[in-house]
Each structure stands twice: as C-alpha cells, then as structure tokens.
Amino acid sequence: MHKAIPVCGDTWWVGVNDHETDLFESLWALPQGxxxxxxxxxxxxxxAIDTVKGPCFDDYIDKVEHVLGDRSLDYLVVNHMEPDHAGVIHQLKRRYPGVRFIGNAKTLPMLKGYHDIDADIVQVKDGETLDIGGHVLAFYTIPMVHWPESMVTCDTTTKTLFSNDAFGGYGAHEGGLFDNEKTRERWEGEMLRYYATIVARYSGMVQTALKKxxxxxIERIFPAHGTLFQHDVHQVVELYDRWSRHETECGVVVAYGSMYGNTRRMADAVCRGICExxxxxxxxxxxxxxxxxxxxRDIWRYRGVALLGCTYNTLLFPPLDALCTKLINRMPKKRYLGIAGSYSWSKGALDALRAFAEAVKLERVGPEVEVYASPTDADLEQCVLLGKNMAAAIGACPAR
Ligand SMILES: Cc1cc2nc3c(=O)[nH]c(=O)nc-3n(C[C@H](O)[C@H](O)[C@H](O)COP(=O)(O)O)c2cc1C
Ligand SMILES: [Fe+2]
Ligand SMILES: [Fe+2]
Known part of the structure; x- marks a missing residue:
C-alpha cells in the first residue's frame, strides 16, 4: 500500500507491504509477500503502535510523517520486540527524539539489547491504562504469543485490539486492508499457515491469552500481519480458539520422502485406502x-497424518526427518498418526519414525508398514489398509 490509510476515526494504518523477503524468519515461503x-x-x-522490519523504514516513515504532519511523536507502544515489528525503533527515535517507549518489564532488556535504549521508557503492568487524551489505551501481556514480552494494546475508546502477532497472517495487502474487502478464502489460508508455523507451538499460551x-x-482486531478485522471479529477469535485447542477437520495429510518412487507408491496406496x-x-x-x-498448515487443519519415508544412510530420508523435527517442535495434539518405511539393507527409516511417534505422542493407527526394496502387492495392500484404518479413526466426514 503506497500511503497511510485511516482505519478508524483518527487511527491510521502506516504499515508496509514487503514483497522483497523470500522467506519469513529465513524459513517460510512468502509467495504473496x-x-x-x-x-x-x-x-x-x-x-505509534509497533513499527516494521529494518529494510522497510523509508516506506514506513513516509507514512508516519504524512499522518503526523507538524506534530511530534509522543509515544511508541512496543507490543513485541521481534525485529519484524521493532526493527526500526532506533531510526524512529532519531527522527522523533522526544518519543517515549511503552513496554512491560520483559520488553526493557530487549529494548536495551537490540536498540541500546534504556531511557524515556514508560513501563506498564498487565491491565494498566494510559489516557492519551481522546483515547484510553489498556495494555495486556500475552506471554509467548509470540515471545515472552509480547503484549496487546486495546484502545478502549474505539474498542480496537492491536493484537500484534496474534490473529496475524501471511500475505501482503492487495488493495484492501480489511476482512470485508477480501475473500475469507484469501485471508483464512494464510492466517492458518502463519498460525501453524509461528504460533502453534504456543497453543496453550494462546488459550491463556484468549481467556484473558x-x-x-472489542469491535475490531488490528494485527501486526495480514488482514485487519472489523467484520468477522467473532469468527476470527473462534478460529484461534479452535486451532489452539487442536480441533481439526475431517481429512488426512500424507507426506512422504522418496528418491526413486518406491516409497511414493506406498504413499499413493495409503491415499487410496483413505479414499476407499x-x-x-x-x-x-x-x-x-x-x-x-x-x-x-494442512497438518494443523486435519485430523490425520501419515508419514512414509525411505532409509538414507541408515536414517530417515532427510527432508522427511526435517518435517518430523518441525512437528515435534509444534506439539500437535488430538490427531492420528500412521507411519511406514522402506529400506534395502540396514533398515532405519521406520525405526526413526517410531521414535518420532514416541516423541510426538499422537494416537497411532496401524498397521506399520516396512517394505524391502520395491513394495509387493501384499505390501501395497497393507498400505491401503493403513489408509482405510486412518479414515475409520478420524471418523465419518459430513456429506457434501
Ligand atoms: C544414497 C542412499 C542411501 C541409502 N541408505 C540406506 C541405508 O543406510 N540403509 C538401507 O537399508 N537402505 C538405504 N538405502 C536404500 C533405500 O532406502 C531403498 O532403496 C528404498 O527402497 C528407496 O526408496 P525410494 O524408491 O522411495 O527412494 C539408501 C539409498 C540411497 C540412494
Ligand atoms: Fe513474532
Ligand atoms: Fe511478527
């Protein structure tokens, strides 16, 4: 978006669309920015509430200056210190030297560490308010959604929640900022992908935050990434509640690691069984x-997951192993897991998947299938059976 946009009375959006970063946190693809x-x-x-990532300063400050005109900036609320929101704090201070920083006890060491700032700070406690004249702001800590110092700011006058990473989604704005300016399909998929990658590990803390x-x-939720909500506010809170309680839809993700297609044929057979x-x-x-x-994202959405990998240098095929590591890190619950492996001398893949299953503690669906070299018809029948058992475990799907 090329200019600042009024989003609620005298509240303005001064954010930035980033189409330059290929990988968010150097990890996650950003096909839509x-x-x-x-x-x-x-x-x-x-x-000011939150800022932007370092390289986006010029784009950001143009908008801030446009909105402020001749006025100075009195406060910056630092809801979260991750540099995608706090990256330009020291530049902002250089431009507006009188600015005071609002944060909680856990924000302060990070402000010092990242920006060498330890003066002009207004330290707020959970639930404390600040009257800025015409608006009363209230601050609530939401630890680990997404960092220990994370907090939200509620403008009690306009009933707007500035929720930072909470309720955020990937995807740059394409014309509209608001939920009622784009399709739900457009924002929900990117919001769940953001949840699954960034927030999911802290689902328990999300529940605590939602209760708080x-x-x-609240009539509006303005997150620090993605769509601003003024229409579907309740649905969005409900989605967060569901995702953080590990409530899932009827469906199965089958992910495989295969070099020469043998394990892939096993995965195909599992899919066939699920369909049957x-x-x-x-x-x-x-x-x-x-x-x-x-x-x-799809593992977070659906109730079943089947992982099939070949053996590689006595271990699980590396890309599937990396997926397993990401899953353990996010601690999914209330889902069903099926596993299968292939080998041609030492074995190793299925053992690694068994260890993964122990670590991730998901309910298991059998049979475990272990295949030597190329799957025989009997092996593939076992894979089909795994698929059928998975379908039975996740329960009947509503008719469409
Ligand atoms: C580079 C490489 C390393 C492998 N390492 C092992 C191994 O340590 N132990 C083993 O039992 N099989 C090993 N295999 C054999 C594969 O696991 C086996 O060929 C399997 O059928 C491959 O499945 P795919 O066709 O799905 O790739 C290795 C294969 C390759 C190409
Ligand atoms: Fe964050
Ligand atoms: Fe963020």
Missing part, C-alpha cells in the same frame, strides 16, 4: 519438494 501492520493514533498525544482477553469489549474409507480430503505432499509451511 507479507505485511507489517503498524498504526498511529492521533489523540491529544500522538501514539475474553472480557474486553470415505474421506475426500486427502492431501499428498512430497517432503523434498513441497513447501513445509503448507504441509504444516
């Missing part, structure tokens, strides 16, 4: 080629 949403409120005092925020009167078991939502992923964040 990513937005760093930042805001300015023009009360009797002027307040439940009593607030009456489940239409089957998603087959190649761990070598498919974007891991898409695999994680």
């Amino acid at each position: 990513v937005a760093y949403n930042a805001y300015v409120i023009l009360g009797e005092a002027t307040v 925020l439940a009593g607030l009167e 078991g009456g489940v239409k939502n089957v998603h087959l992923y190649d761990s070598s080629r498919d974007e891991p964040s898409l695999i994680l």
Whole structure:
C-alpha cells in the first residue's frame, strides 16, 4: 500500500507491504509477500503502535510523517520486540527524539539489547491504562504469543485490539486492508499457515491469552500481519480458539520422502485406502519438494497424518526427518498418526519414525508398514489398509 490509510476515526494504518523477503524468519515461503501492520493514533498525544522490519523504514516513515504532519511523536507502544515489528525503533527515535517507549518489564532488556535504549521508557503492568487524551489505551501481556514480552494494546475508546502477532497472517495487502474487502478464502489460508508455523507451538499460551482477553469489549482486531478485522471479529477469535485447542477437520495429510518412487507408491496406496474409507480430503505432499509451511498448515487443519519415508544412510530420508523435527517442535495434539518405511539393507527409516511417534505422542493407527526394496502387492495392500484404518479413526466426514 503506497500511503497511510485511516482505519478508524483518527487511527491510521502506516504499515508496509514487503514483497522483497523470500522467506519469513529465513524459513517460510512468502509467495504473496507479507505485511507489517503498524498504526498511529492521533489523540491529544500522538501514539505509534509497533513499527516494521529494518529494510522497510523509508516506506514506513513516509507514512508516519504524512499522518503526523507538524506534530511530534509522543509515544511508541512496543507490543513485541521481534525485529519484524521493532526493527526500526532506533531510526524512529532519531527522527522523533522526544518519543517515549511503552513496554512491560520483559520488553526493557530487549529494548536495551537490540536498540541500546534504556531511557524515556514508560513501563506498564498487565491491565494498566494510559489516557492519551481522546483515547484510553489498556495494555495486556500475552506471554509467548509470540515471545515472552509480547503484549496487546486495546484502545478502549474505539474498542480496537492491536493484537500484534496474534490473529496475524501471511500475505501482503492487495488493495484492501480489511476482512470485508477480501475473500475469507484469501485471508483464512494464510492466517492458518502463519498460525501453524509461528504460533502453534504456543497453543496453550494462546488459550491463556484468549481467556484473558475474553472480557474486553472489542469491535475490531488490528494485527501486526495480514488482514485487519472489523467484520468477522467473532469468527476470527473462534478460529484461534479452535486451532489452539487442536480441533481439526475431517481429512488426512500424507507426506512422504522418496528418491526413486518406491516409497511414493506406498504413499499413493495409503491415499487410496483413505479414499476407499470415505474421506475426500486427502492431501499428498512430497517432503523434498513441497513447501513445509503448507504441509504444516494442512497438518494443523486435519485430523490425520501419515508419514512414509525411505532409509538414507541408515536414517530417515532427510527432508522427511526435517518435517518430523518441525512437528515435534509444534506439539500437535488430538490427531492420528500412521507411519511406514522402506529400506534395502540396514533398515532405519521406520525405526526413526517410531521414535518420532514416541516423541510426538499422537494416537497411532496401524498397521506399520516396512517394505524391502520395491513394495509387493501384499505390501501395497497393507498400505491401503493403513489408509482405510486412518479414515475409520478420524471418523465419518459430513456429506457434501
Ligand atoms: C544414497 C542412499 C542411501 C541409502 N541408505 C540406506 C541405508 O543406510 N540403509 C538401507 O537399508 N537402505 C538405504 N538405502 C536404500 C533405500 O532406502 C531403498 O532403496 C528404498 O527402497 C528407496 O526408496 P525410494 O524408491 O522411495 O527412494 C539408501 C539409498 C540411497 C540412494
Ligand atoms: Fe513474532
Ligand atoms: Fe511478527
């Protein structure tokens, strides 16, 4: 978006669309870019809420200057210190030397560490308010959503929640900022992909945060990434509640690691079994080629996951092993897991998948299938059976 946009009375969006970063956190693909949403409120005092990633400073400051005109900036609320939102704090201070920084006890060492700032700080406690003249802001800590110092800011006057990473999604804005300016399909998929990659590990803390925020009167949620919500606010809170309680839809992700196609044929047979078991939502992923964040997103969406890998130098084929590591890190629950491996001398893949299954503690669906060299018809029948059992375990899907 090329200019600042008023989003609610005298509250402005001064964020940046980033189409330059290929990988968010140097990990996750950004086919549609990513937005760093930042805001300015023009009360009797002027307040900026969050900033942007370092290289986006010029784009950001043009908008801030446009909104502030001749006025100075009185406060910057630092909801989160991760550099995608706090990357330009020291540049902002250089431009507006009188600015004071609002953060909580856990923000302060990070402000010093990242920006060498330890003065002009207003330290707020959980639930504390600040009257800026025309707006009363309230601050609530939401530890580990996404870092220990993470907090949200509620403008109690406009009933707007500046939620930072919470409720955020990938994807730069394409014309519209708001939920009612784009299709739900467009924002929900990227929001779940963001959840699965960035937030999912802290699902328990998301539940704590949702309970804490439940009593607030909120008409709008303005996150620090992706779509701004003013229409589907309740649905969006409901989605977060569901995702963080590990509630899933009827469907199965089958992800495989294969060099010469033998393990892939096993995965195909598992998919066939799932389909024969009456489940239409089957998603087959190649761990070598498919974007891991898409695999994680669908694993977070669906109730079943089957992982099939060949053995590579006595261990599990590396790209599938990497997917397993990402899954353990996110601690998915209330899902069913099936595993299968292939080998031609030492074995190793299935043993590694068994160890993974122990670590991830998901409910298991059998049979475990271990194949020597190329799967025989009997092996493939076992894979079909694994698929059928998976379909039975995840339960009947609603008719369409
Ligand atoms: C580079 C390489 C390393 C392998 N390392 C092992 C191994 O350590 N132990 C083993 O039992 N099989 C090993 N294999 C054999 C494969 O696991 C076996 O050929 C399997 O059928 C390959 O499945 P795919 O066709 O799905 O790639 C290795 C194969 C390759 C190409
Ligand atoms: Fe973050
Ligand atoms: Fe972020």
